Amino acid sequence: xxxxxxxxxxxxxxxxxxxxxxxxxxxxxxxxxxxxxxxxxxxxxxxxxxxxxxxxxxxxxxxxxxxxxxxxxxxxxxxxxxxxxxxxxxxxxxxxxxxxxxxxxxxxxxxxxxxxxxxxxxxxxxxxxxxxxxxxx
Amino acid sequence: xxxxxxxxxxxxxxxxxxxxxxxxxxxxxxxxxxxxxxxxxxxxxxxxxxxxxxxxxxxxxxxxxxxxxxxxxxxxxxxxxxxxxxxxxxxxxxxxxxxxxxxxxxxxxxxx
Numbered sequence: 001x002x003x004x005x006x007x008x009x010x011x012x013x014x015x016x017x018x019x020x021x022x023x024x025x026x027x028x029x030x031x032x033x034x035x036x037x038x039x040x041x042x043x044x045x046x047x048x049x050x051x052x053x054x055x056x057x058x059x060x061x062x063x064x065x066x067x068x069x070x071x072x073x074x075x076x077x078x079x080x081x082x083x084x085x086x087x088x089x090x091x092x093x094x095x096x097x098x099x100x101x102x103x104x105x106x107x108x109x110x111x112x113x114x115x116x117x118x119x120x121x122x123x124x125x126x127x128x129x130x131x132x133x134x135x136x137x
Numbered sequence: 138x139x140x141x142x143x144x145x146x147x148x149x150x151x152x153x154x155x156x157x158x159x160x161x162x163x164x165x166x167x168x169x170x171x172x173x174x175x176x177x178x179x180x181x182x183x184x185x186x187x188x189x190x191x192x193x194x195x196x197x198x199x200x201x202x203x204x205x206x207x208x209x210x211x212x213x214x215x216x217x218x219x220x221x222x223x224x225x226x227x228x229x230x231x232x233x234x235x236x237x238x239x240x241x242x243x244x245x246x247x248x249x
Contacts, residue, residue, distance in 0.1 A: 014192075014233055056237035065234065069192075096233050098191070 010045070010073055010104030015086055015095035016065035019052055029089060030068060036081055042074030045104070059093045073104045177214025181223075189222040191229035197236050201227065205239045 017026055034044050050067035059065070072078075079097055086095045181187055190196070200208050200215070200223055207227055210220045230236045 016233065055234035056231075057234055057239070059234060067233075094233060096229060098229065 008073055008103045009075060009099060010071070010101035011079055011097055012069065012071045012100050013079075013082060013086075013095060013097040014067060014069045015092050016055070016059070016067055017089075017091045018060075018062055018093055019064040019066055021066065021091040025091065026066060026068070029091070030070075033070065033082060033085065036085060037070075037072050037074060037078060040074055040078035040081060042072050042078050045071040045073065047071075062093060065093060071100070179214060179216035179219055181219040182216055189219065189226050191226040191233075192235065193226075194230060194235045197223070197227050197230055201236065203240065205237050 017029075030047065034047075037044055046069075048069040050069060052064055052066050055063055055065050083095065083097060086092050181189065200213055202208060207224060210217065213220075215223060227236060231238050
Protein backbone atom coordinates (compact mmCIF):
# COMPACT_ATOMS: atom_id res chain seq x y z
CA UNK A 1 0.00 0.00 0.00
CA UNK A 2 1.13 3.45 -0.76
CA UNK A 3 1.38 5.87 2.08
CA UNK A 4 -0.89 8.32 0.36
CA UNK A 5 -3.95 6.21 0.99
CA UNK A 6 -3.80 7.08 4.65
CA UNK A 7 -6.85 9.20 5.27
CA UNK A 8 -6.19 10.22 8.81
CA UNK A 9 -3.66 12.97 8.27
CA UNK A 10 -4.90 16.25 9.68
CA UNK A 11 -4.56 19.42 7.64
CA UNK A 12 -5.72 22.94 7.98
CA UNK A 13 -6.07 25.35 5.11
CA UNK A 14 -6.55 29.06 5.36
CA UNK A 15 -7.38 31.06 2.29
CA UNK A 16 -7.93 34.74 1.69
CA UNK A 17 -10.57 35.88 -0.75
CA UNK A 18 -10.99 39.28 -2.23
CA UNK A 19 -13.12 41.53 -0.04
CA UNK A 20 -15.52 42.37 -2.83
CA UNK A 21 -16.46 38.78 -3.50
CA UNK A 22 -20.07 38.28 -2.54
CA UNK A 23 -21.21 36.20 0.38
CA UNK A 24 -22.98 33.78 -1.91
CA UNK A 25 -19.89 33.22 -3.99
CA UNK A 26 -17.82 32.62 -0.88
CA UNK A 27 -20.32 30.22 0.52
CA UNK A 28 -20.70 28.21 -2.64
CA UNK A 29 -16.95 28.02 -3.05
CA UNK A 30 -16.64 26.75 0.50
CA UNK A 31 -19.29 24.15 -0.26
CA UNK A 32 -17.34 23.14 -3.31
CA UNK A 33 -14.22 22.65 -1.21
CA UNK A 34 -16.17 20.62 1.31
CA UNK A 35 -17.48 18.51 -1.54
CA UNK A 36 -13.94 17.88 -2.74
CA UNK A 37 -12.85 16.86 0.75
CA UNK A 38 -15.70 14.40 1.02
CA UNK A 39 -15.21 13.09 -2.48
CA UNK A 40 -11.64 12.20 -1.57
CA UNK A 41 -12.74 10.39 1.55
CA UNK A 42 -11.66 13.12 3.92
CA UNK A 43 -13.70 14.67 6.65
CA UNK A 44 -14.30 18.30 7.51
CA UNK A 45 -13.49 18.85 11.15
CA UNK A 46 -14.06 22.56 11.56
CA UNK A 47 -14.71 25.65 9.51
CA UNK A 48 -14.01 29.08 10.81
CA UNK A 49 -14.85 32.39 9.26
CA UNK A 50 -12.46 35.03 10.45
CA UNK A 51 -14.32 37.67 8.56
CA UNK A 52 -12.92 40.63 6.72
CA UNK A 53 -9.51 41.57 8.03
CA UNK A 54 -7.04 44.15 7.05
CA UNK A 55 -4.01 42.59 5.42
CA UNK A 56 -0.61 43.34 6.90
CA UNK A 57 0.54 44.28 3.41
CA UNK A 58 -1.30 44.62 0.13
CA UNK A 59 -1.78 41.46 -1.92
CA UNK A 60 -2.78 41.97 -5.54
CA UNK A 61 -3.57 45.58 -4.66
CA UNK A 62 -6.10 44.49 -2.07
CA UNK A 63 -5.71 45.85 1.43
CA UNK A 64 -8.40 43.74 2.97
CA UNK A 65 -9.32 40.13 2.66
CA UNK A 66 -11.87 37.60 3.76
CA UNK A 67 -10.25 34.78 5.70
CA UNK A 68 -11.65 31.30 5.79
CA UNK A 69 -10.07 28.53 7.78
CA UNK A 70 -10.84 24.86 7.23
CA UNK A 71 -9.63 21.93 9.31
CA UNK A 72 -9.99 18.51 7.76
CA UNK A 73 -8.56 15.06 7.44
CA UNK A 74 -7.38 13.54 4.24
CA UNK A 75 -4.31 12.59 2.28
CA UNK A 76 -1.84 14.31 0.04
CA UNK A 77 -3.85 13.88 -3.15
CA UNK A 78 -6.75 15.67 -1.48
CA UNK A 79 -4.49 18.55 -0.56
CA UNK A 80 -3.20 18.71 -4.11
CA UNK A 81 -6.73 18.82 -5.47
CA UNK A 82 -7.84 21.46 -2.99
CA UNK A 83 -4.90 23.68 -3.74
CA UNK A 84 -5.47 23.28 -7.45
CA UNK A 85 -8.98 24.62 -6.97
CA UNK A 86 -7.75 27.44 -4.78
CA UNK A 87 -5.36 28.44 -7.52
CA UNK A 88 -8.06 28.38 -10.16
CA UNK A 89 -10.47 30.58 -8.24
CA UNK A 90 -9.61 34.15 -9.01
CA UNK A 91 -11.26 35.45 -5.88
CA UNK A 92 -8.69 33.63 -3.77
CA UNK A 93 -5.61 35.77 -3.39
CA UNK A 94 -3.61 33.69 -0.94
CA UNK A 95 -3.80 30.32 0.76
CA UNK A 96 -1.77 28.25 3.17
CA UNK A 97 -2.08 24.60 4.05
CA UNK A 98 -0.43 23.23 7.16
CA UNK A 99 -0.25 19.65 8.29
CA UNK A 100 -1.38 19.62 11.88
CA UNK A 101 -1.25 15.95 12.77
CA UNK A 102 0.06 12.72 11.31
CA UNK A 103 -3.05 11.06 12.55
CA UNK A 104 -6.19 12.84 13.41
CA UNK A 105 -9.21 11.46 15.17
CA UNK A 106 -11.91 13.58 13.63
CA UNK A 107 -14.49 12.64 16.23
CA UNK A 108 -12.57 13.79 19.26
CA UNK A 109 -10.39 16.43 17.72
CA UNK A 110 -10.65 19.66 19.62
CA UNK A 111 -8.69 22.81 19.75
CA UNK A 112 -8.75 26.27 21.06
CA UNK A 113 -11.04 28.55 19.12
CA UNK A 114 -8.90 31.19 17.54
CA UNK A 115 -10.26 33.97 19.66
CA UNK A 116 -7.15 36.06 19.32
CA UNK A 117 -7.86 36.31 15.64
CA UNK A 118 -11.10 38.08 16.27
CA UNK A 119 -9.36 40.43 18.62
CA UNK A 120 -7.04 41.64 15.91
CA UNK A 121 -9.62 41.73 13.17
CA UNK A 122 -10.46 45.13 11.86
CA UNK A 123 -13.92 46.07 12.99
CA UNK A 124 -15.87 46.67 9.85
CA UNK A 125 -19.51 47.58 9.67
CA UNK A 126 -20.72 44.40 8.08
CA UNK A 127 -18.86 41.18 8.44
CA UNK A 128 -16.34 41.49 11.22
CA UNK A 129 -18.92 40.99 13.92
CA UNK A 130 -19.20 37.34 13.14
CA UNK A 131 -15.44 36.88 12.95
CA UNK A 132 -14.06 33.62 14.25
CA UNK A 133 -17.53 32.29 14.84
CA UNK A 134 -17.87 28.81 13.43
CA UNK A 135 -20.09 28.66 10.42
CA UNK A 136 -23.21 26.74 11.10
CA UNK A 137 -24.34 24.54 8.33
CA UNK B 138 22.19 47.87 17.15
CA UNK B 139 20.61 50.48 19.27
CA UNK B 140 17.23 48.98 19.85
CA UNK B 141 18.64 45.76 21.23
CA UNK B 142 17.96 46.23 24.89
CA UNK B 143 15.08 48.53 24.71
CA UNK B 144 13.05 47.11 21.93
CA UNK B 145 10.44 45.66 24.22
CA UNK B 146 10.19 48.36 26.81
CA UNK B 147 9.86 50.95 24.15
CA UNK B 148 6.44 49.70 23.28
CA UNK B 149 5.23 49.50 26.84
CA UNK B 150 6.50 52.63 28.54
CA UNK B 151 7.79 54.90 25.94
CA UNK B 152 10.06 57.48 27.50
CA UNK B 153 11.00 55.77 30.70
CA UNK B 154 13.53 53.42 29.32
CA UNK B 155 15.04 55.64 26.75
CA UNK B 156 18.61 56.53 27.45
CA UNK B 157 18.62 54.54 30.64
CA UNK B 158 21.14 51.78 30.95
CA UNK B 159 22.95 52.53 27.76
CA UNK B 160 24.31 55.88 28.85
CA UNK B 161 25.20 54.56 32.23
CA UNK B 162 27.92 52.58 30.56
CA UNK B 163 29.93 55.67 29.78
CA UNK B 164 30.47 57.04 33.23
CA UNK B 165 32.35 55.46 36.10
CA UNK B 166 30.73 52.23 37.00
CA UNK B 167 30.47 51.25 33.34
CA UNK B 168 30.93 47.53 33.13
CA UNK B 169 29.71 46.78 36.58
CA UNK B 170 26.41 48.44 35.94
CA UNK B 171 25.81 46.64 32.69
CA UNK B 172 26.87 43.21 33.73
CA UNK B 173 24.04 42.64 36.16
CA UNK B 174 21.76 40.13 34.62
CA UNK B 175 18.31 38.90 35.30
CA UNK B 176 17.67 35.34 34.38
CA UNK B 177 15.61 35.29 31.26
CA UNK B 178 12.97 32.65 31.11
CA UNK B 179 11.45 31.32 27.96
CA UNK B 180 7.85 32.45 28.12
CA UNK B 181 6.66 29.45 26.19
CA UNK B 182 8.34 27.04 28.60
CA UNK B 183 6.76 28.87 31.50
CA UNK B 184 3.33 28.32 30.04
CA UNK B 185 2.99 24.66 29.17
CA UNK B 186 -0.57 25.14 28.05
CA UNK B 187 0.41 27.33 25.18
CA UNK B 188 0.71 25.76 21.76
CA UNK B 189 2.67 27.73 19.20
CA UNK B 190 0.23 28.99 16.66
CA UNK B 191 0.80 30.92 13.47
CA UNK B 192 -2.71 32.31 13.77
CA UNK B 193 -1.98 34.20 16.96
CA UNK B 194 -0.85 37.50 15.53
CA UNK B 195 -0.77 39.25 18.90
CA UNK B 196 1.67 36.77 20.32
CA UNK B 197 3.97 36.98 17.33
CA UNK B 198 3.97 40.73 17.28
CA UNK B 199 5.41 40.73 20.77
CA UNK B 200 8.36 38.80 19.34
CA UNK B 201 8.88 41.08 16.40
CA UNK B 202 10.62 44.39 16.16
CA UNK B 203 8.84 47.37 14.78
CA UNK B 204 10.42 46.80 11.43
CA UNK B 205 9.16 43.26 11.32
CA UNK B 206 12.36 41.51 12.28
CA UNK B 207 12.13 38.50 14.51
CA UNK B 208 13.60 39.25 17.92
CA UNK B 209 16.71 37.13 18.51
CA UNK B 210 16.90 34.61 21.29
CA UNK B 211 19.61 36.40 23.16
CA UNK B 212 17.24 39.27 23.73
CA UNK B 213 13.89 37.63 24.18
CA UNK B 214 15.27 34.74 26.22
CA UNK B 215 13.24 32.21 24.30
CA UNK B 216 14.68 28.71 24.39
CA UNK B 217 16.05 27.14 21.22
CA UNK B 218 13.13 24.83 20.69
CA UNK B 219 10.52 27.51 21.00
CA UNK B 220 12.49 30.02 19.01
CA UNK B 221 12.51 27.55 16.15
CA UNK B 222 8.78 27.04 16.40
CA UNK B 223 8.20 30.74 16.75
CA UNK B 224 10.21 31.43 13.61
CA UNK B 225 8.14 28.98 11.60
CA UNK B 226 4.96 30.46 12.99
CA UNK B 227 5.96 33.99 12.09
CA UNK B 228 6.96 33.00 8.59
CA UNK B 229 3.65 31.27 8.03
CA UNK B 230 1.77 34.25 9.36
CA UNK B 231 3.71 36.55 7.08
CA UNK B 232 2.58 34.54 4.14
CA UNK B 233 -1.03 34.96 5.22
CA UNK B 234 -0.59 38.69 5.79
CA UNK B 235 -1.42 38.30 9.47
CA UNK B 236 1.86 39.96 10.28
CA UNK B 237 3.99 41.90 7.87
CA UNK B 238 7.35 41.30 6.26
CA UNK B 239 8.29 44.90 6.89
CA UNK B 240 6.76 46.34 9.99
CA UNK B 241 4.73 43.96 12.09
CA UNK B 242 1.28 45.37 11.63
CA UNK B 243 -0.60 47.02 8.87
CA UNK B 244 1.33 50.26 9.08
CA UNK B 245 3.19 51.56 6.13
CA UNK B 246 0.56 51.54 3.46
CA UNK B 247 -2.61 53.43 3.15
CA UNK B 248 -5.48 51.14 3.90
CA UNK B 249 -8.01 53.83 4.63
